[in-house]
Amino acid sequence: xxGVIVITMGDPAGIGPEIILKGYRRFGRNYVPVVxxxxxVLDFYRQLLKIDVPLKEIKDLSEAEGGFLNVLxxxxxxxxKDFSPGVSSEVCGKxxxxxxxxxxxxxxxxxxxxxVTAPISKASMHRAGxxxxxxxxxxxxxxxxxxxxxxxxxxxxxxxLVTIHVPLKEVPSLLTREGIEEKIELTVKEMKRLYGxxxxxxxxxxxxxxAGEDGAFGDEEQKIISPAIKKFEGRYKxxxxxxxxxxxxxxxxxxxxAVIAMYHDQGLIPVKLAGFEEGVNVTLGLPIIRTSPDHxxxxxxxxxxxxxxxxxxCAYNLASLFxxxxxxxxx
Amino acid sequence: xxGVIVITMGDPAGIGPEIILKGYRRFGRNYVPVVxxxxxVLDFYRQLLKIDVPLKEIKDLSEAEGGFLNVLxxxxxxxxKDFSPGVSSEVCGKxxxxxxxxxxxxxxxxxxxxxVTAPISKASMHRAGxxxxxxxxxxxxxxxxxxxxxxxxxxxxxxxLVTIHVPLKEVPSLLTREGIEEKIELTVKEMKRLYGxxxxxxxxxxxxxxAGEDGAFGDEEQKIISPAIKKFEGRYKxxxxxxxxxxxxxxxxxxxxAVIAMYHDQGLIPVKLAGFEEGVNVTLGLPIIRTSPDHxxxxxxxxxxxxxxxxxxCAYNLASLFxxxxxxxxx
Numbered sequence: 001x002x003g004v005i006v007i008t009m010g011d012p013a014g015i016g017p018e019i020i021l022k023g024y025r026r027f028g029r030n031y032v033p034v035v036x037x038x039x040x041v042l043d044f045y046r047q048l049l050k051i052d053v054p055l056k057e058i059k060d061l062s063e064a065e066g067g068f069l070n071v072l073x074x075x076x077x078x079x080x081k082d083f084s085p086g087v088s089s090e091v092c093g094k095x096x097x098x099x100x101x102x103x104x105x106x107x108x109x110x111x112x113x114x115x116v117t118a119p120i121s122k123a124s125m126h127r128a129g130x131x132x133x134x135x136x137x138x139x140x141x142x143x144x145x146x147x148x149x150x151x152x153x154x155x156x157x158x159x160x161l162v163t164i165h166v167p168l169k170e171v172p173s174l175l176t177r178e179g180i181e182e183k184i185e186l187t188v189k190e191m192k193r194l195y196g197x198x199x200x201x202x203x204x205x206x207x208x209x210x211a212g213e214d215g216a217f218g219d220e221e222q223k224i225i226s227p228a229i230k231k232f233e234g235r236y237k238x239x240x241x242x243x244x245x246x247x248x249x250x251x252x253x254x255x256x257x258a259v260i261a262m263y264h265d266q267g268l269i270p271v272k273l274a275g276f277e278e279g280v281n282v283t284l285g286l287p288i289i290r291t292s293p294d295h296x297x298x299x300x301x302x303x304x305x306x307x308x309x310x311x312x313x314c315a316y317n318l319a320s321l322f323x324x325x326x327x328x329x330x331x
Numbered sequence: 332x333x334g335v336i337v338i339t340m341g342d343p344a345g346i347g348p349e350i351i352l353k354g355y356r357r358f359g360r361n362y363v364p365v366v367x368x369x370x371x372v373l374d375f376y377r378q379l380l381k382i383d384v385p386l387k388e389i390k391d392l393s394e395a396e397g398g399f400l401n402v403l404x405x406x407x408x409x410x411x412k413d414f415s416p417g418v419s420s421e422v423c424g425k426x427x428x429x430x431x432x433x434x435x436x437x438x439x440x441x442x443x444x445x446x447v448t449a450p451i452s453k454a455s456m457h458r459a460g461x462x463x464x465x466x467x468x469x470x471x472x473x474x475x476x477x478x479x480x481x482x483x484x485x486x487x488x489x490x491x492l493v494t495i496h497v498p499l500k501e502v503p504s505l506l507t508r509e510g511i512e513e514k515i516e517l518t519v520k521e522m523k524r525l526y527g528x529x530x531x532x533x534x535x536x537x538x539x540x541x542a543g544e545d546g547a548f549g550d551e552e553q554k555i556i557s558p559a560i561k562k563f564e565g566r567y568k569x570x571x572x573x574x575x576x577x578x579x580x581x582x583x584x585x586x587x588x589a590v591i592a593m594y595h596d597q598g599l600i601p602v603k604l605a606g607f608e609e610g611v612n613v614t615l616g617l618p619i620i621r622t623s624p625d626h627x628x629x630x631x632x633x634x635x636x637x638x639x640x641x642x643x644x645c646a647y648n649l650a651s652l653f654x655x656x657x658x659x660x661x662x
Contacts, residue, residue, distance in 0.1 A: 167550075168502070168549060217496055244596045269579060269597065269601055
């Protein structure tokens, strides 16, 4: 027990600082929270939005203290000068990457037990010359991870995606037996490491209506998905391909620990319907623990005081649970 | 007020007769229920499963009486001879079509105000020489309907499908501007006729993740879906293309009267997650009112007494509501 969870502040112009401040009092107390970001930016939003949070600026993790929202401050951005709420900018795009690099290095070195990432802006990062599609790819690069996956959880649903941000018409040709096997293997391993579930029940979705209905509506189930599932017969509790329109109902009822979906909307429709405010994004396969709220920078409402911190609170508390489980599983 | 709702009995070997019998006491009382089917089959299941329902065999709708589950008996099938619970057969496939034809003609002639269809078996119908993919196509043919659509409703979700039982990889090429315009037009019209909503708010889904994110993940939104929506600007309250992973959450919250989905699982995942037991299938565009439970014959549990009648009860009561609204809108 004990230790530190680092929170990257996200884009200074987005809702990241606001939801961290608002969420602070709902963060679990088993770990000490340390924001990696900018103490001035947090103080700006604290005053602007009148959020009563005890900030403590620190220079090193060893100074982090319970009862405070500690801030390891890397930048000194001036409001209206270096950033403005709701406005994408190069300087913000540059700094968010620095926050993430620092947070990851703290986790890799063992000083922090998990990282929670507040939202970043692809637009700002592009202005700063970065071309990462999102957090996940950057985190994979920083930790030297080849095999990883995105899991979304909320409202009783846990779903791992085989393909993510690609046009729907490309999905069928992107599915491979090896790719699906990799996601199954990773999901089983991570259900154990993060959730402490020894023999997880994993359901794999079909691609087509009614999972193809024995080939009547498509053959990817027979050619690709079923063979991938078969590989684990007798080793893991993996079943499918299941019709996607019913499998999430059964998962919510508790029949499966996780569902593997073939494409973005197949997995995200049920997560967001069941747990819109409490959605958490988890990266599977990293050597560190990483969660994040399941929403973006929301530039349109930045600085207005209306952002809902529920998702980052869920992300923080899930990271805390994972950290304890991972520690317990190692011991 | 008053009148008749006909219920086609569905496949004698499926769960249709059982759910009609079990559902009877939960049917609303504004209309008199008349099963079009086989009185002997209903009596067989009534005795087998000990379901206490007052059956009344009638020869003509004029004999139908409140306080009874009336049966307009077309066939005389013998249990174990002509049908066996759970077994697909030619004779059942032949008779289900007769039940449907009769029920439709009663609705078309005005003697019945709506039809609720219990599940049929494609396998049995194929044995009998029919090649209809399902109820919808048969009903369209019998009523001379060219433009129709399938709507699913349950758990606060109402969704109309643009494509249905086709392989996922064919969906993008099956979407056309005209096809989507047709579904929008139909949905608006039917929200008014069936639900009595004068200016329905309709949301149209995108096809790709995040509705394509301005073309980053696919261009069907820009090329096909947006132009279709634009056609109705100023005339109807139609918006989109919306990211499919959030639009159903907002619909459930009451923001839209109906959502138009591009493909089967996009629409059925949210309906079944939100309203698994209470899902109702509605055919839009017919000159008659037709609803049905959102499940199949369930041969695997036929005759065992475990079938849940909730879906057919919801289908019956929704048909009753539609009949009153349609009458009111005509007056």
